[in-house]
Amino acid sequence: MDNIKLADINPEQGLTGSQVQKQIESGNKNTAEKSLTKSVKEILTDNIFTLFNLINIVLGALVFYTGSYKNLLFLGIAVINTIIGIIQEIRSKRQIDKMVLLAEDKNTVIRDSKEVQLLPEDIVLGDIVQLSRGDQVPVDGEVVISKSMQVDESQITGEAKTITKQSGDELTSGSYLVGGSGRMLVTKVGSDTFVNHLSNEASQGKDAPSILLNIINRIIKALSIVIVPLGVILFVVKLYQGLGINRSILGTVAAMIGMIPEGLVLLTSMTLAVSAMTLARKRTLVRDLPAIEALARVDTICLDKTGTITSGDLKFESIISLVDSTSIDQLKEMVGAITYGTGDSNETAMAIKNEVVNPQIPVTAVEAFSSERKWSGVEVAGEGAYILGAPQFITKKLNSKVQKQINEYAADGYRVLAIAQADHLATEQPLSNPKIIGLLLISDVIRPNAKNTFNYFRSQDVNIKVISGDDPVTVSSIAKNAGIENANQFIDMSTVNDNDDFGKLAADNTVFGRVTPDQKKRLISGLQDSKHTVAMTGDGVNDILALRQADCGIAMASGSEVPRVLLILY
Known part of the structure; x- marks a missing residue:
């Protein structure tokens, strides 16, 4: 790192001015997120310089030469068609550019022991970034100071779980702090960061072509080959008939315009534009007009579970006691003591917290939830430790009866947490004499209209595939409850190798769990190789590659973006 070692950077002082300058000169400076939309120049170029417009301009120039300006009205069709395309794409571009993967807010960075406010693109490798509740992580880095730092990585992983970060843990750009505060050391900038890597890959993807517009363009190309020599012959014939140059030109142009399907081109553009306006009233933004046509041809829809099938909210279902000596009310008190005591x-x-009141039990020690431990807990004077978390992480010695109960509840779509007691809390080593005394069942809330929606798709012969980062057994059960056919055909994609046949995997299964962003893209590509027209819906950064690969990408806005727009058709 040009004599600047990351391990030597003091999180209280940060980089000095000279070190920052050296990093900039070395190219170790962050870059702004690459836009996923065309530039205004590209939009103008793509809509103006078309074969249809070229033919009309040439014919218009010939009419202009004759001085018969009233006969130039046919150019209005080309002008209106071009304006419709330009206005729609620029309008969509402006809305989509507002919904970037990374917020454009300034970040607090420590330099020369002082706090300075910088945009993400001004951050350099080795900077110390101060993070507080509600902040988005601007670049990839490592936690150097954590004050109960809790991070929501659901936009990255697709899993609606908050993770407690300790010093030394990695932070990924695009995630959010939902609790606590701390500082991170910037370890990646520019194209090396997670978000910029995804943006660069997505921007290299090609938009799905419009079959209808392609057919029209092929007709125009074929006609241009035919009408040019015909036009020349017709012009010569009219001259031979003694009509004069001007009348010969006007007669030839009129005949050639009659051969070009100008009305069809305008009708197509008007139809797509009206469709886009109709969708806009339903809070759906169309980025490219051909996406409307692609949506009509879709025969397979790939869904992300969180935020699509489910609302993203969790619901407390019930508590089950596993020992006669402990009642349900006592277990609720224990759960309340853990939840309110840890402050998660x-x-x-x-x-x-929506179902259990604070029991006001004083605690002597606290361990907040950690993604490594998969449990949280508190110590109560005279009672030992109360633990709540994933059963297999609390104890490795689950008896067969309890394991069977857990498996049955998980198969029904519940998230199963174990309530346990131990002699005392232990962070670095296994818990001391843990004993599971109860189970807590949590469920994902399925969207109210999900079943009706999937029934409609089934009546239209549209296949549904669920692609999620969550556990495949749980996703399969949720998909089954939502009314998705063949939801019992699932696969854990963490067991799949890069050399496996993704086309066969996509054809043989309905639910895909533990899927990485690249695997989502390859699954959709596999479906397309089998001649399917694929739509992909998603609401997270982890879905962006799949959205761009699909014939029709449907990005569901979330959070503060919901009032502005609900969907974006790619």
Whole structure:
């Protein structure tokens, strides 16, 4: 790193001015997120310089030469058609550019022991970034100071889980702090960051061509080959008949215009434009007009579970006691003591707080939820430790009866958490004498209109595929409850190799769990290789490659973006 070692950077002081300058000169500076839309220049070029417009301009120039300006009205069709395309694409571009993967807010960076406000593109490798609740992580880095830092990575992983970060843990650009605060050391900038890597790959993707417009363009190309020699012959014949140059030109142009399907071109553009306006009233933004046509031809829809089938909210279902000596009310008190005592604010904790009141039990020690431990807990004087978390991470010695119960609840679509007691909390080593005494069932809330929607797709012979980053068993059960056919055919994509046949995997299964962003893209590509027209819906950064690969990408806005736009058709 040009004599600047990351390990030597003091999180209280940050980089000095000279070190920052050296990083900039070395090219270790962050870059702005690459736009996923065309530039205004590209939009103008693509809409103006077309074969249809070229033919009309040449014919218009010939009419202009004759001085018969009233006969130039046919150019209005070309002008209107071009304006419709330009206005629609620029309008969509402006809306989509507002919904970038990374917020454009300034970040607090420590330099020369002082706090400075910088845009993400001004951050350099080795900077110390101060993060607080509600902040988005602008670049990839490593936690150097954590004050109960809780991070929501659902936009990255697709899993609606809040993760507690400790010093030394990695932070990924695009994730959010939902609790606590801390500082991170910037370890990646520019194209090396997760978000910029995805943006660069997505921007290299090609938009799905419009079959209808391609057919029209082929007709125009074929006609241009025919009408040019015919036009020349017709012009010569008219001259031979003694009509004069001007009348010969006007007669020839009139005949050639009659051969060009100008009305069809305008009708197509008007139809797509009116469709885009209709969708806009339903809070759906169309980025490219041909996407409307692609949507009509879709025979396979790939869905992301979180935020698409489910609302993203969790619901407290019930508590099951596994020992006669502990009642349901006692287990609720224990769960309340853990949830309120740790101060966790993740989705699971909020679901519990909605059903369980604070028992006001004083605690002597606290361990917040950690993605490594997969449990949280508190110590209560005279009672030992209360633990809540993933059963297999609390104890490795689950008896067969409890394991069977857990598997049955998981197969029904529940998230199963174990309630346990231990002698005391232990972070670095296994818990001391843990004993599971109860189970807590949490469910994902399925969107109210999900079943009706999937029934409609089934009546239209549209296949549904669920592609998620969550556990395949849980996703399969949720998909089954939502009314998706063949939801029992699922696969854990973490067991799949890069050399496997993704086309066969996509054809043989309905639910795909533990899927990476690249695997989502390859699954859709596999379906397309089998001649399917594929639509992909998603609401996270982890879906962007798949959205661009699909014939029709449907990006579902979330959070503060919902009032502005609900969907974007790619």
